[in-house]
Amino acid sequence: MDRDGKDRGQSDSAILQEKIIEQIRVGDLLPGEKLLSERAMAEFYDVSRGAVQYAMNRLVEQGYLYRRPGSGTFVKERNRSVMNLEYQNEVGNSGVTAMLKNAGARMSNRVLTCGRIQEPAFARKLQMPEGKEVYVLHRVRFANDEAFAVEYSAIPFDLFPDAEGVDFSKISLYDYMDARKHMPVAFNQRFKIIEASEREGGLLGLRRNEPVFHFEFSGYDRDGRAVEYTESYVRCDRTELRFNTRVR
Amino acid sequence: MKVLTQDVIIAKEIECRIESGIYPERSRLPSERTLAGEFGVQRGTMRRALRILEDKGAILSRQRSGHYIAPRRIDFNLDAYNSRKAVIEHMGRSTYVKLLTFDRMFITDKLSHKMGLPGDTQLFRIMRLRYAEGAPLALERAHILCDLAPDITEEDVHNRSLYSALRQKHGIHIDRAVSRVSAVHANGLESELLNLPVSRPAMRYEGLVYDSRDRLIEYFDDIIRIDRVQFIRKDIL
Incomplete structure (x- = not known):
């Protein structure tokens, strides 16, 4: 193939x-969907079979597609977590983590900063x-070792006076709140x-302007007392x- | 290490003022200098605080004229499904739709998969561009089962409620939707219609809609401007 031909094939x-x-x-x-045959694709897109083959190989390597010998090339099932916004009340547990836990992801988290503050805006929330x-409590949450959420949680200090002694990288915030009898059971x-x-996107490994879900939760305990205010930035792509x- | 930096705290304070109406929507925010003075921080800190609010879409910056409070988002309620028109008008906002295309088609493979219907099913495909307060909000693509609503016409959906037409002509009462929301990059046409810079993120809001007799009536697939909507749910009023 001449030089031009090769360049064109690659592009x-x-x-x-x-x-x-x-x-x-x-x-x-869609995940699981079968792609056209290489020949049909070459015809459809009006490119050489070599170009199709090359593209398919790259996409298989990159994990977008997989081949089933003798039957063709398929779209790989993506590891997209599904957050079901409806179940949270039934299981009496909310927050992004709880929803993802239900979806079967292995969760871990890293505490970036934590401590008490006296700021009217947070008190009002x-x-x-x-x-x-x-x-x-400011954390990065990981699902299967990949950062998927950045969270800022605020809880009333007077209801949780020993919070400062808790290692929230190991203990779940809700387990702790439950143990102190102020588990949030209703949410706005x-x-x-x-x-x-830049800040939250950076922590999630996103480029600027990539989309991200922004959640706000206000949690209330069974006496209707506001016990949690959480802001959560969650990767959209997963x-x-x-x-x-x-x-x- | 500080628990939260000044810029984060100030941003939260301003957010509270916006929510409580101290700074009304579309009004001009006091200047960076004034705010820095009020909060007793450096201009750089104030700028970072404003940047946080801009990133969240709470304020908009206009060249040479400062920052403005963003118009209030349209609330889609996670607990109550309704026509888009009703949702927007419930918030006291005006809305209308422009009909882009109306056609009858055989279900595609993809839709057949999503709707769980056989390949010989016929659908009305209705593409409309929805405006709220005079600005483009969403590209709405509705797919209605022809068999259940054979008499729907172009006139019914041109700046009129599709769900009212279904009710009036066919006694179909929309009852519930099974929905999902994800983020996509708007393609060329979508960007143009929604007046977005090319390949910026947009919200995809899809759903299967059932009537009071639990029949599948519609599959919708809307592309919405991310800066104009939010989804809410309230357990506590």
């Missing part, structure tokens, strides 16, 4: 790779008088998608949110 295959990745990302190609102290929550900031809604 054709690069373009084809991108197209397929995009189709997988937007869901035009917990419906406390402005002078009251809150205990703040909201979420939106934002573009990753998560989708599901919920059932009824007409009211």
Whole structure:
């Protein structure tokens, strides 16, 4: 093949790779779906079979596709966690971690900072008088050793006076709150998608402007007392949110 | 090490002021210098605080004119499904839709998989661009089972509620939706329609919609501007 031909073949295959990745990302190609044969694909995209082959090999290497000998090339099932927003109340446990735990991921976390602060804005979020102290816990959460969420949690210090002595990299915040008889059992929550900031995006290994879920949870114990305010930044690429809604 | 840095704390304080209405939506935020003076911090710290709010979409910066409080997001309630029109108007916002395409088609493989319906199923595919407060909000793609709603026409969905038409013409009462939300990068057409810079993130909101007799009526697949919506649920009022 001459030089030009080779260059064209390589860029054709690069373009084809991108197209397929995009189709997988937007869901035009679904996990488990079979791709066209290499010949059909070459015809469809008007590129050489060599270019198709090259693109397919790269995508298999990169984990987007897999081959089943004798039957073709398929889209790999993605390791996307599903967060079911509806089950949380039934299991009496909420927060991103609890939802993902239900989805079977192995969870761990790293505490970045923690301690008490006396700041009116945080006291207000917990419906406390402005002078009251809150205990703040700032963590990165890992699912199967990959960072998936950055969280800021605030709890009223007077209800959890021994929080400072707890190692929250080992002990779950909810287990601790439960042990102190102030487990959140009802929640107000909201979420939106934002573009990753330098700070939280950086901790999650995201480039700027990549999307990230932003959650806010306000948790109430069984006496209706505000016991938790959490802000959570969750990677979008490994998560989708599901919920059932009824007409009211 | 400090538990939280000043910029994070100040951002939270300003967020509280926005939520409580001290700084109303679309109003101009006091200048960086004024705020830095009020909070007793360096301009650099104040700038970082404003950056946090910008990143969250709580404020918008306008060149040479400072920062403005972002318009309030449309609340989609996780506990109550309703037509988009009802959701937006419930918040006291105006909305209308522009019909882009209306056609009848055989179900595609992908939709057949998603809807669990055989390949010979026919659907009305209705693409509409929804506006809220005069600005593009969402590209709405509805797929309605022709068999259950054969009399739906273009006129029914051109700036009118699809769900009202289903009710009036076919006695179909929308009852529930099984939905999911994910992030996507808007493609060229979507970016253009939604007035977004190319390949910026957008929200994909998909769902299967059932009626009061538990029949699958619709599959929707909407692409929404991320800066204009949020999903909420309240256990405690």
